[in-house]
Amino acid sequence: MTAFILQRSTQSIVVLFVMSLIVFCGVNLIGDPIYMMISPESTQAEIERTIKEFGLDKPVLEQYWYFLKNVLNGDFGLSFVQGIPALSLILERFPATIELALFSLFISLVFALPLGIYAGLKPDRKISKFIMAGSILGFSMPTFWVGIMLIMLFAVHLGWLPSTGRGELGTFLGIESSLFTLDGLSHIFLPALNLALFKLSSVLRLTRAGTREVALQDYIKFARAKGLSESRVVNVHLLKNILIPVVTVIGLEFGSLVAFSTVTETVFAWPGAGKLIIDAVYNLDRPVIVAYLIIIVAFFVFLNLIVDILYSFLDPRVRIKGSD
Amino acid sequence: MSNNNKHELLSKIWSDFSENKLAVGALFFFIIILFVAIFASVISPTDPYDLSTVTIMNSRLAPMEEDFSGNVYWLGTDGAGRDMLSAIFYGLRISLSVGVLSGIFALIVGAFFGISAAYFGGRYESLIMRIVDIQLSFPSILVALIILAAFGKGVEKTILALVLVQWAYYARTARASALVESRKEYVDAARCLSLGNLRIMLSHILPNCIPPLIVVATLQTAHAISLEATLSFLGLGLPQTEPSLGLLIGNGFEYVHTGDYWISIFPGIALLFTIVSINLVGDQLRDMFNPRLKK
Amino acid sequence: MKPILEIKNLKTHFFKKEGIVKAVDDISFHINAGEIVGLVGESGSGKTITGFSIMGLVDAPGKIVSGNIVFKDIDLRNISPKQMQDVRGNRIAMIFQDPMMTLNPVLRIQTQMMETIKAHDKKISNQEAYDKCRDALGLVGISSPDERMKAYPHQFSGGMRQRVSIAIALLNKPDLIIADEPTTALDVTIQGQVIFEMQKLCKESGTALLWVTHDLAVVAGITDRICVMYAGRIIEQGSTDKIINNPMHPYTQGLIKSVPSRNKKGEKLHQIDGMVPAMFCLPEGCAFEERCHQRIEKCKHEQPAELKQADGRYLRCWNVGESHER
Numbered sequence: 001m002t003a004f005i006l007q008r009s010t011q012s013i014v015v016l017f018v019m020s021l022i023v024f025c026g027v028n029l030i031g032d033p034i035y036m037m038i039s040p041e042s043t044q045a046e047i048e049r050t051i052k053e054f055g056l057d058k059p060v061l062e063q064y065w066y067f068l069k070n071v072l073n074g075d076f077g078l079s080f081v082q083g084i085p086a087l088s089l090i091l092e093r094f095p096a097t098i099e100l101a102l103f104s105l106f107i108s109l110v111f112a113l114p115l116g117i118y119a120g121l122k123p124d125r126k127i128s129k130f131i132m133a134g135s136i137l138g139f140s141m142p143t144f145w146v147g148i149m150l151i152m153l154f155a156v157h158l159g160w161l162p163s164t165g166r167g168e169l170g171t172f173l174g175i176e177s178s179l180f181t182l183d184g185l186s187h188i189f190l191p192a193l194n195l196a197l198f199k200l201s202s203v204l205r206l207t208r209a210g211t212r213e214v215a216l217q218d219y220i221k222f223a224r225a226k227g228l229s230e231s232r233v234v235n236v237h238l239l240k241n242i243l244i245p246v247v248t249v250i251g252l253e254f255g256s257l258v259a260f261s262t263v264t265e266t267v268f269a270w271p272g273a274g275k276l277i278i279d280a281v282y283n284l285d286r287p288v289i290v291a292y293l294i295i296i297v298a299f300f301v302f303l304n305l306i307v308d309i310l311y312s313f314l315d316p317r318v319r320i321k322g323s324d
Numbered sequence: 325m326s327n328n329n330k331h332e333l334l335s336k337i338w339s340d341f342s343e344n345k346l347a348v349g350a351l352f353f354f355i356i357i358l359f360v361a362i363f364a365s366v367i368s369p370t371d372p373y374d375l376s377t378v379t380i381m382n383s384r385l386a387p388m389e390e391d392f393s394g395n396v397y398w399l400g401t402d403g404a405g406r407d408m409l410s411a412i413f414y415g416l417r418i419s420l421s422v423g424v425l426s427g428i429f430a431l432i433v434g435a436f437f438g439i440s441a442a443y444f445g446g447r448y449e450s451l452i453m454r455i456v457d458i459q460l461s462f463p464s465i466l467v468a469l470i471i472l473a474a475f476g477k478g479v480e481k482t483i484l485a486l487v488l489v490q491w492a493y494y495a496r497t498a499r500a501s502a503l504v505e506s507r508k509e510y511v512d513a514a515r516c517l518s519l520g521n522l523r524i525m526l527s528h529i530l531p532n533c534i535p536p537l538i539v540v541a542t543l544q545t546a547h548a549i550s551l552e553a554t555l556s557f558l559g560l561g562l563p564q565t566e567p568s569l570g571l572l573i574g575n576g577f578e579y580v581h582t583g584d585y586w587i588s589i590f591p592g593i594a595l596l597f598t599i600v601s602i603n604l605v606g607d608q609l610r611d612m613f614n615p616r617l618k619k
Numbered sequence: 620m621k622p623i624l625e626i627k628n629l630k631t632h633f634f635k636k637e638g639i640v641k642a643v644d645d646i647s648f649h650i651n652a653g654e655i656v657g658l659v660g661e662s663g664s665g666k667t668i669t670g671f672s673i674m675g676l677v678d679a680p681g682k683i684v685s686g687n688i689v690f691k692d693i694d695l696r697n698i699s700p701k702q703m704q705d706v707r708g709n710r711i712a713m714i715f716q717d718p719m720m721t722l723n724p725v726l727r728i729q730t731q732m733m734e735t736i737k738a739h740d741k742k743i744s745n746q747e748a749y750d751k752c753r754d755a756l757g758l759v760g761i762s763s764p765d766e767r768m769k770a771y772p773h774q775f776s777g778g779m780r781q782r783v784s785i786a787i788a789l790l791n792k793p794d795l796i797i798a799d800e801p802t803t804a805l806d807v808t809i810q811g812q813v814i815f816e817m818q819k820l821c822k823e824s825g826t827a828l829l830w831v832t833h834d835l836a837v838v839a840g841i842t843d844r845i846c847v848m849y850a851g852r853i854i855e856q857g858s859t860d861k862i863i864n865n866p867m868h869p870y871t872q873g874l875i876k877s878v879p880s881r882n883k884k885g886e887k888l889h890q891i892d893g894m895v896p897a898m899f900c901l902p903e904g905c906a907f908e909e910r911c912h913q914r915i916e917k918c919k920h921e922q923p924a925e926l927k928q929a930d931g932r933y934l935r936c937w938n939v940g941e942s943h944e945r
Contacts, residue, residue, distance in 0.1 A: 142550045144558075145573060145592040148592065152588075156580065156581060225712075225713040226708035227704045232738070255463065260463065266558055281472065281560055304461050
């Protein structure tokens with residue numbers, strides 16, 4: 001198992017390195033952000049001064065080397081638009097995104113897991129078919145459109161919940177979060193629901209598929225043949241086997257939630273890192289784009305690593321080497 | 325395959341498919357949507373992009389409201405005075421073309437890499453599949469963002485981004501089924517006979533990969549349409565000159581808070597129905613071809 | 620002596636969209652206490668479904684359509700699910716065919732063994748249950764049982780896994796064990812051992828055994844009586860000696876001739892002509908008629924009734940034997 005962790009870690013580092021290369025090449029070589037900073041009518045002298053200031057005139061390889069050195073020091077340069085260090089800008093906004101993603105994950109799991117298991121155990125019941133049809137609807141609806149619908153219904157039409165922004169922050173056990181205040185909850189509810197709906201459907205479908213597959217296995221029938229109660233068959237025999245793929249899915253889904261928050265944050269004007277990157281791409285704010293991409297790729301690589309390790313830990317067939 | 329066998333196969337496929345009434349309805353609906361998209365210019369009541377007929381005086385009319393010259397706009401007009409119904413028809417055409425086009429390219433690229441990886445094996449296969457696995461571990465929107473951040477906006481760049489996002493799904497599926505075929509003995513026999521590698525891959529291995537590829541193609545097309553809509557909504561995908569449904573929704577977003585719901589809702593419903601019908605069809609196809617569920 | 624299991628006119632059908640598969644179509648047999656009965660047939664003959672029908676484990680789209688299954692005065696078809704649970708694993712135990720898939724891969728052996736005991740004895744302590752399991756492992760010839768209890772199924776070889784299944788079957792000292800091809804998936808060298816052990820254990824504990832298999836050679840060695848199944852019906856049943864040495868039904872004769880060890884050196888291996896009919900289109904007459912060398916006109920139109928013969932066996936054939944209705 002240690003060999004496995006080592007191998008995966010090395011792989012992760014390689015991926016990070018390659019990604020940094022891709023991000024650098026992509027963002028720095030294509031497109032000309034110089035005209036974002038100063039008007040195209042500037043004098044040649046001004047253009048040259050700006051180029052020197054941001055190091056855009058050095059040979060590519062040198063640029064990359066400096067880039068790499070800076071990245072490892074945490075220096076991504078100053079945002080073209082806002083003038084403050086890109087890294088601090090992103091880190092400032094990340095907690096809001098994580099908060100949103102976590103709450104969405106919670107909502108989607110609470111509904112998706114039990115429904116998925118039920119639909120997998122009794123696939124021919126009308127309710128199960130209804131659930132599955134509903135889940136297709138769930139992941140077909142583009143997130144942004146659902147967000148708009150939610151705003152229209154709950155905020156504009158009914159006026160129950162606010163449609164934009166993040167609420168007040170409260171503190172609990174040393175952590176600051178808008179989940180701890182009522183105002184915060186009212187602000188986070190709609191965007192979290194929006195984000196959750198999409199994931200709910202895919203987790204539900206995966207859980208159901210996994211349940212159906214496991215339920216058909218011989219060892220489930222054998223458990224019944226031993227005279228075990230149905231609840232034991234489901235809660236112990238079935239669940240433990242489903243848990244392995246489900247945990248993997250949860251891990252990956254969380255990552256996906258963080259990525260999709262870009263959309264939800266834009267629709268609900270939620271001040272997270274997602275909205276930041278969209279604005280940055282729109283404005284060609286290179287340092288911020290680079291910083292965000294590198295950080296989020298690192299986040300994903302790390303997340304995948306954790307999930308892989310968790311998976312191998314949960315499945316005894318991987319954890320302990322077999323005899324044959 | 326003789327004609328009789330083909331006929332039998334097709335009827336079997338249809339009878340399996342039509343077990344799910346919902347999927348049949350979805351297929352029917354999708355054909356209608358396809359029809360609308362192809363003949364958009366013929367069946368639209370107006371040409372919403374003909375600047376001579378569009379006037380700002382008609383802007384933001386509610387559905388079924390009349391304008392000052394007595395025209396009724398069934399779904400209302402948008403901020404610039406364009407008829408929503410026509411805009412949706414044209415938008416469908418653009419959304420579908422981008423989605424389907426990118427799907428076809430992704431299919432070709434993905435199938436090529438997937439099948440060749442399975443066939444040639446070795447380090448080549450490991451490399452390709454490693455790239456596929458890593459790419460698939462990132463959410464598609466992130467991959468699209470990276471590509472658009474690097475290459476910029478525009479129609480070709482959007483299609484490029486969609487292709488680069490999707491090829492991995494096709495590659496993985498193609499390789500899985502090609503792997504089963506490649507290990508069969510007749511492939512070894514064909515190799516001994518020095519039949520060209522390309523010929524073996526095309527005429528023997530490819531046909532067996534087609535059913536799962538069709539399933540992936542259907543589901544991925546829906547995914548591509550949805551992704552393009554999201555990107556266009558965010559202002560990162562198609563430019564204003566190619567108003568897909570996503571862009572229409574994006575344009576209508578600013579009017580949500582003032583209650584002019586129709587500018588966003590109706591393109592959204594059109595988008596939703598398109599994606600849902602494709603997904604329903606793809607879902608049924610997938611259940612049909614899944615051997616593990618046939619007990 | 621009253622039999623502990625009596626099956627009368629059992630029919631289990633599968634309702635698929637292509638048609639109805641009559642997997643088990645009117646079978647009747649009985650098992651006496653302590654007896655070893657063999658249920659022999661090719662794959663698809665309905666023998667596994669018979670076992671599942673007794674246990675009440677027939678999955679949709681299958682259903683027991685008619686017939687009686689009486690176990691020690693309990694009508695197994697008409698009891699509540701809870702009562703059936705009490706019977707399973709306790710009074711009637713089952714051993715499945717494929718030891719690789721029978722044990723849950725993510726649970727330890729001790730968990731899977733102890734739960735069998737605790738499901739039927741709520742008052743037993745963990746330690747007592749553990750001891751019983753460990754002893755059972757020893758009984759089936761597994762060494763270092765304490766270590767083995769903590770292990771996971773994938774750490775065992777196929778033969779050992781099957782022994783664990785046998786141990787589980789014996790845990791609650793059932794009156795009847797249904798063994799569905801218990802040695803088919805094992806290496807030939809292990810097969811002999813397992814067969815011997817099972818026979819010994821059953822004789823020692825007085826447990827009745829229904830040995831379901833396609834392998835006539837195995838059955839000939841250990842059973843007291845044999846039931847031969849073909850296309851969902853029992854076409855011949857009686858004492859093992861009589862049937863092996865003097866098979867009456869043409870199918871049984873073909874089966875016996877086909878056993879390779881009965882061949883003389885250099886002689887062509889015997890085969891039964893033709894193939895088992897597809898289960899969706901069974902003929903209206905005898906299912907074996909097409910392949911039979913002793914068929915008469917009646918065989919094509921009417922399914923043979925089960926008739927008792929002079930030596931006590933039962934036979935379904937129009938042409939062979941005498942006609943005494945059951």
